[in-house]
Amino acid sequence: MATAASGKLERSTTAVEVARVLKQRILAGHYAEDQFIRQELIAQELGVSRIPVREALAQLEAEGLVVREKYRGAVVPKLSVTEIEEIYALRLMIEPYLLRAAIANIQPDQIAHLSEIVRRSRETGDMTLWAGLNVEFHRTLYEAAGKPLAMQVLDNLLSRADRYLKMQRFLSAETQEESDAEHQRILDCVIAGDADAAVDALCAHIRWNATDVTRMIGFTA
Amino acid sequence: MATAASGKLERSTTAVEVARVLKQRILAGHYAEDQFIRQELIAQELGVSRIPVREALAQLEAEGLVVREKYRGAVVPKLSVTEIEEIYALRLMIEPYLLRAAIANIQPDQIAHLSEIVRRSRETGDMTLWAGLNVEFHRTLYEAAGKPLAMQVLDNLLSRADRYLKMQRFLSAETQEESDAEHQRILDCVIAGDADAAVDALCAHIRWNATDVTRMIGFTA
DNA sequence: GCGAAAATTTTTGGATCCAATATTCAATAT
DNA sequence: ATATTGAATATTGGATCCAAAAATTTTCGC
Numbered sequence: 092m093a094t095a096a097s098g099k100l101e102r103s104t105t106a107v108e109v110a111r112v113l114k115q116r117i118l119a120g121h122y123a124e125d126q127f128i129r130q131e132l133i134a135q136e137l138g139v140s141r142i143p144v145r146e147a148l149a150q151l152e153a154e155g156l157v158v159r160e161k162y163r164g165a166v167v168p169k170l171s172v173t174e175i176e177e178i179y180a181l182r183l184m185i186e187p188y189l190l191r192a193a194i195a196n197i198q199p200d201q202i203a204h205l206s207e208i209v210r211r212s213r214e215t216g217d218m219t220l221w222a223g224l225n226v227e228f229h230r231t232l233y234e235a236a237g238k239p240l241a242m243q244v245l246d247n248l249l250s251r252a253d254r255y256l257k258m259q260r261f262l263s264a265e266t267q268e269e270s271d272a273e274h275q276r277i278l279d280c281v282i283a284g285d286a287d288a289a290v291d292a293l294c295a296h297i298r299w300n301a302t303d304v305t306r307m308i309g310f311t312a
Numbered sequence: 313m314a315t316a317a318s319g320k321l322e323r324s325t326t327a328v329e330v331a332r333v334l335k336q337r338i339l340a341g342h343y344a345e346d347q348f349i350r351q352e353l354i355a356q357e358l359g360v361s362r363i364p365v366r367e368a369l370a371q372l373e374a375e376g377l378v379v380r381e382k383y384r385g386a387v388v389p390k391l392s393v394t395e396i397e398e399i400y401a402l403r404l405m406i407e408p409y410l411l412r413a414a415i416a417n418i419q420p421d422q423i424a425h426l427s428e429i430v431r432r433s434r435e436t437g438d439m440t441l442w443a444g445l446n447v448e449f450h451r452t453l454y455e456a457a458g459k460p461l462a463m464q465v466l467d468n469l470l471s472r473a474d475r476y477l478k479m480q481r482f483l484s485a486e487t488q489e490e491s492d493a494e495h496q497r498i499l500d501c502v503i504a505g506d507a508d509a510a511v512d513a514l515c516a517h518i519r520w521n522a523t524d525v526t527r528m529i530g531f532t533a
Numbered sequence: 534g535c536g537a538a539a540a541t542t543t544t545t546g547g548a549t550c551c552a553a554t555a556t557t558c559a560a561t562a563t
Numbered sequence: 564a565t566a567t568t569g570a571a572t573a574t575t576g577g578a579t580c581c582a583a584a585a586a587t588t589t590t591c592g593c
Contacts, residue, residue: 104382104546106370130575140548142363145576149327149367153374155464161325162554162575177461184405240398240472243376244465251461325576351545361578366546383545383584 105139110147112137117156117167118253127164128157154247170255172308178252179301185245186229186297187290190277192236194286201235205278213271221267222256228274232281255304266303273299326360331368333358338377338388339474348385349378375468391476393529399473400522406466407450407518408511411498413457415507422456426499434492442488443477449495453502476525487524494520 103111113133122128128148130141137144148165151157157165205228212224226249233242273296280289324332334354343349349369351362358365369386372378378386426449433445447470454463494517501510 106546127574131573141575142547142549146367146370146546149370150374153371155461159575163556164575173458174461177459180409181406181462181465184409185402188401188405237394238398240376240395241402244402244468247465327576348544350543352543362545363577363579367576380545384586385545 104143106143106146106150109133109137109139109143110150113147113151114154114156114250117151118250118257120254120257122167124167124169127166129164155251167254170308172305174251175255175301175304175308178248178255179297179304181248182245182252182297183294185241185248186233186293189233189236189238189241189245190281190289190293191286192238193232193234194281194284194289196237197232197235197281201231202278202282204231205281209271209274209278212274218267225270225274232277252304255308258304258307269299270296325364327364327367327371330354330358330360330364331371334368334372335375335377335471338372339471339478341475341478343388345388345390348387350385376472388475391529393526395472396476396522396525396529399469399476400518400525402469403466403473403518404515406462406469407454407514410454410457410459410462410466411502411510411514412507413459414453414455415502415505415510417458418453418456418502422452423499423503425452426502430492430495430499433495439488446491446495453498473525476529479525479528490520491517 113128116122130144130148133144134141148157148159152159152165156167158168159165208224208228208231212221212228215221215224229249233245236242273292276292277289277296280286280292334349337343351365351369354365355362369378369380373380373386377388379389380386429445429449429452433442433449436442436445450470454466457463494513497513498510498517501507501513
């Protein structure tokens with residue numbers, strides 16, 4: 092029976108919780124690139140000791156979201172053009188792999204779920220909500236693939252990419268519409284079971300995204 | 313001036329050191345799949361407190377080398393056929409990417425280094441030394457690519473694969489010869505600057521490796 | 534004797550305390 | 564005035580101690 096509904100019963104140690112919060116903050120651009128993340132400060136803010144904070148930072152370092160130097164502290168690494176190029180190059184390898192596997196395995200209820208996401212995505216005007224639906228679309232789609240390792244690798248890439256995407260938030264609303272349309276296109280191909288066309292649409296989607304971000308980087312960095 | 317020669321002066325916090333040792337042990341198959349890695353035991357064995365051990369385990373979990381359950385402990389996750397399939401599928405995407413970039417950037421002295429590695433690899437009879445030269449070959453080759461992120465992702469994949477490879481240690485000596493020959497083939501293509509041929513040779517190398525391992529898994533798991 | 538409930542033991546997670554190192558700031562010499 | 568050196572401060576890393584939860588053993592009832 093366990094905890095009522097289902098899923099996983101009470102997870103998360105405080106260290107994991109701290110890591111979650113820190114990750115959110117980092118991806119939201121809360122910390123400047125040269126700013127040290129002070130353990131004591133975080134500990135006080137969250138009402139815990141420094142131990143779980145340190146463990147959280149260790150995790151985040153393994154994920155590449157911070158860099159720690161001995162006796163100096165943890166900082167968010169600088170954004171770099173090479174990194175973003177690598178992120179998108181890797182996405183262009185991994186996502187087609189996941190998409191093909193997903194198309195081979197996907198179930199009707201999952202397709203319905205995807206349609207629902209796209210519909211809501213189209214309707215909403217809220218940028219953060221839209222962003223959430225955006226990742227949910229990809230996550231739902233790829234989970235049908237049954238490739239947990241590739242999924243984990245991709246998750247890490249998307250986490251890193253998020254730091255760059257946040258700068259993109261200010262971009263046009265047509266960006267949003269265009270993205271929704273591409274999602275719809277991909278979904279249509281999935282429903283039709285046309286893997287090649289789906290991959291084409293997906294890659295176009297990613298590439299378009301990539302040029303958008305790199306253009307943005309070019310302005311600032 | 314600092315510490316004599318050069319490079320980085322005394323790195324590594326004890327937590328990192330512990331992580332290194334644990335990683336070695338895990339990859340060497342020191343811990344059974346259902347066996348809990350007890351913090352206190354590790355701490356005593358290495359003469360440190362449990363704190364750095366915990367931090368090390370947190371890092372290793374982020375790398376996917378252990379799984380931790382709240383208040384239960386850390387275990388090495390089970391080997392799975394799906395994981396090994398994913399690993400090799402991902403390697404077949406990432407390594408060609410790195411190889412092409414490496415060929416575009418590689419310098420004469422790096423090529424010389426690679427030749428040296430292959431030569432030594434051919435000569436040695438020691439299996440562990442050979443394994444070391446094996447990874448050094450790939451590492452040296454890909455470092456020329458100047459793609460740190462892809463390199464990091466690949467490193468993680470190779471770490472995971474190592475757990476499967478160790479079972480392969482008992483395989484024939486002709487495995488070793490064949491592998492050396494393939495390295496030589498790849499190196500020849502690199503020298504000739506023929507990226508397509510190099511990638512073909514590399515993929516053949518990886519695929520051959522994959523079938524070898526999956527065959528092995530089939531026997532045991 | 535066997536099963537269930539309770540107590541003991543073990544082990545992890547977190548907090549507090551101490552040591553090691555880096556940073557900052559003041560004093561001093563040139 | 565400026566650079567250099569040394570003391571004071573701040574901050575991280577590690578050790579010891581305590582609490583929470585799981586595993587194990589013991590005890591009690593039948």
